[in-house]
Amino acid sequence: MSTRLNPLTTLTAAAAVLVITTAADSWAVSLTVAAGAVLLSAVAGTVRRVLLAGAAIIVPFWLSLLVIHGLFFPEGRTVLASWGPARVTAEGLAFAVEMGLRTAAFVLVLMVFSFSVRVPQLVAALSARRVPPQVGYVLASTLLLAPLVAARMDKVRQAQESRGLVVGRGIGSRAAAIRLQMVPLVLGLVHDAGIRAQSLDARGFRSPGPRTSYTEVPDSAGQACFRVVAVLLALAAVGWRVAEVLSSGSVSALSQSIGGQA
Numbered sequence: 001m002s003t004r005l006n007p008l009t010t011l012t013a014a015a016a017v018l019v020i021t022t023a024a025d026s027w028a029v030s031l032t033v034a035a036g037a038v039l040l041s042a043v044a045g046t047v048r049r050v051l052l053a054g055a056a057i058i059v060p061f062w063l064s065l066l067v068i069h070g071l072f073f074p075e076g077r078t079v080l081a082s083w084g085p086a087r088v089t090a091e092g093l094a095f096a097v098e099m100g101l102r103t104a105a106f107v108l109v110l111m112v113f114s115f116s117v118r119v120p121q122l123v124a125a126l127s128a129r130r131v132p133p134q135v136g137y138v139l140a141s142t143l144l145l146a147p148l149v150a151a152r153m154d155k156v157r158q159a160q161e162s163r164g165l166v167v168g169r170g171i172g173s174r175a176a177a178i179r180l181q182m183v184p185l186v187l188g189l190v191h192d193a194g195i196r197a198q199s200l201d202a203r204g205f206r207s208p209g210p211r212t213s214y215t216e217v218p219d220s221a222g223q224a225c226f227r228v229v230a231v232l233l234a235l236a237a238v239g240w241r242v243a244e245v246l247s248s249g250s251v252s253a254l255s256q257s258i259g260g261q262a
Contacts, residue, residue: 004218008129010117014109018106020233023234027097041111041112054107062103065099119144123137124215124216160184
């Protein structure tokens with residue numbers, strides 16, 4: 001991602017893509033979006049981190065989808081195999097694949113955004129638009145949560161290894177080590193949160209009034225126009241989806257469609 005892009009531009013683009021993907025409700029669109037996200041991460045040089053972080057979320061979710069919908073899909077009619085109450089149906093597998101691709105598109109797009117955006121610039125851009133500082137802080141904390149946990153986990157591991165903890169190559173040894181690291185990890189994160197809250201209060205984080213920033217965020221009329229167009233496209237996609245459901249069914253069908261996408 002170019003450093004000249006305003007963080008609000010990339011945030012708007014990511015949000016618009018996710019809304020359009022949801023409204024399209026098509027595995028082909030989800031697959032295209034996921035592939036595009038991987039391509040963008042390759043151009044930005046973050047493809048390895050994006051794929052590793054995305055796989056940690058996507059793979060367990062895919063497995064749960066295959067177990068729940070692939071074996072116990074209530075609306076399945078075309079039975080491919082059965083073992084007692086468990087039935088592998090074509091409809092269940094199709095639903096699991098569609099939901100899995102959509103989730104993969106969501107996760108990869110968000111990962112590309114999180115690994116490309118500069119958090120200080122994002123917070124400064126939100127403050128310049130008179131967005132409440134609490135919103136910027138929550139968003140920044142969300143983006144920095146994974147690196148913060150990873151750094152704290154590494155410190156805990158180094159401290160325990162210096163005290164004699166030996167982590168073998170087996171799965172059992174690693175699982176035991178993770179169990180021993182969880183308590184100091186959580187306590188350390190809670191302690192850091194308390195210190196951070198005191199620092200924010202000392203700097204008048206909740207104080208009303210105008211605010212200034214040392215961070216200058218680049219912006220242009222072209223990027224502002226792009227953000228408006230992206231929002232309009234997302235709204236048009238939602239309107240098209242609602243109109244399509246209303247024309248093909250009833251209000252009850254619309255509620256079922258929204259509930260299935262939630």
